[in-house]
Amino acid sequence: MDSHSTALDLGAMVRAMREAYHRGDNAMEAARALLNDDANLPFAVLVAYDLQAGTYAASAGAHPERTEAWCTQLAALLRPYVETSPSSLLEVGVGEATTLAGVVERLGVPLRWAGGFDVSWSRIDAARGWLAERQVDAATFVGDLFAIPMADGAVDIVYSSHSLEPNGGRELEAVRECLRVARRAVVLVEPLYEFASPEAQARMSSHGYVRGLREAAESLGARVVDHRLLPYTGNPLNPSGVLLLEKTDDSPAANDLVWRCPLTHAPLTPEEDLYVAADTGIAYPVLRGIPLLRAEHAVVASRLARHAGR
Ligand SMILES: C[S@@+](CC[C@H](N)C(=O)[O-])C[C@H]1O[C@@H](n2cnc3c(N)ncnc32)[C@H](O)[C@@H]1O
Numbered sequence: 001m002d003s004h005s006t007a008l009d010l011g012a013m014v015r016a017m018r019e020a021y022h023r024g025d026n027a028m029e030a031a032r033a034l035l036n037d038d039a040n041l042p043f044a045v046l047v048a049y050d051l052q053a054g055t056y057a058a059s060a061g062a063h064p065e066r067t068e069a070w071c072t073q074l075a076a077l078l079r080p081y082v083e084t085s086p087s088s089l090l091e092v093g094v095g096e097a098t099t100l101a102g103v104v105e106r107l108g109v110p111l112r113w114a115g116g117f118d119v120s121w122s123r124i125d126a127a128r129g130w131l132a133e134r135q136v137d138a139a140t141f142v143g144d145l146f147a148i149p150m151a152d153g154a155v156d157i158v159y160s161s162h163s164l165e166p167n168g169g170r171e172l173e174a175v176r177e178c179l180r181v182a183r184r185a186v187v188l189v190e191p192l193y194e195f196a197s198p199e200a201q202a203r204m205s206s207h208g209y210v211r212g213l214r215e216a217a218e219s220l221g222a223r224v225v226d227h228r229l230l231p232y233t234g235n236p237l238n239p240s241g242v243l244l245l246e247k248t249d250d251s252p253a254a255n256d257l258v259w260r261c262p263l264t265h266a267p268l269t270p271e272e273d274l275y276v277a278a279d280t281g282i283a284y285p286v287l288r289g290i291p292l293l294r295a296e297h298a299v300v301a302s303r304l305a306r307h308a309g310r
Pocket of ligand 1: 162
């Protein structure tokens, strides 16, 4: 496909997905049908989740007992890694921060930094509302879990809550990137295909969900310390489990987060309305207060340094 037809196809895909969503159908399924492919195109994952923005917060508000059970379970998995000293915690694919807020509230220990990012701007917008209502202090930004805009070992713990899920076929890349950014541990809470019933496996395959996360981690040399189904799961046809990977980095925790350009890994300096990599002349914009730190948002702006105040 040349770039022109790609742009047209993506346009057609957004329209088809929006129509499907507003009809009450599965938007990702509409994209797969359009492409005649079982895997979920990253752009389709973005559109599908962006269309749903607001629904997780509404659901968490309507069913606080589910959020309570989910976040209590996750906090118990994370606590051993954060209770010894004030630590930093990052949720990849944070959605509307209904999990992040609940985890921070339930950990019961002071954190040095908590944050989360999502591929969808609309979900981060919803996340900011949810965090503000609960007065939970956590940073949020738009980012891609396959190119996290942070330095190696930038945070103590990286965790997920069903965000690797729709990225079937890209397990190795996803686990590698989480391991790169974590200093102490990676805690992946994802549907575990290997432990699922045949019915659940069929459903997971048809949705293009991840599988074989443990094999991916082991092939990268990661140390697996826990891998099992969890007692509380939202949907038995999508059974949640944990894959816990420990790292052996004894270096002292960084005092400050170090942002990195997702394209070049050059240091990024946050400014009022942009993040700038001075040595490459690449900048990332901030939309309505939300940093856009995906490679797709890169603006090559070599003349930026000439502007006042820089
Ligand atoms: C099932 S939702 C879970 C949201 C949140 N973790 C929670 O517990 O409520 C999956 C989330 O992962 C995000 N996601 C999927 N692929 C992503 C990627 N490549 N980079 C960043 N976020 C991603 C989606 O946009 C969506 O918000």
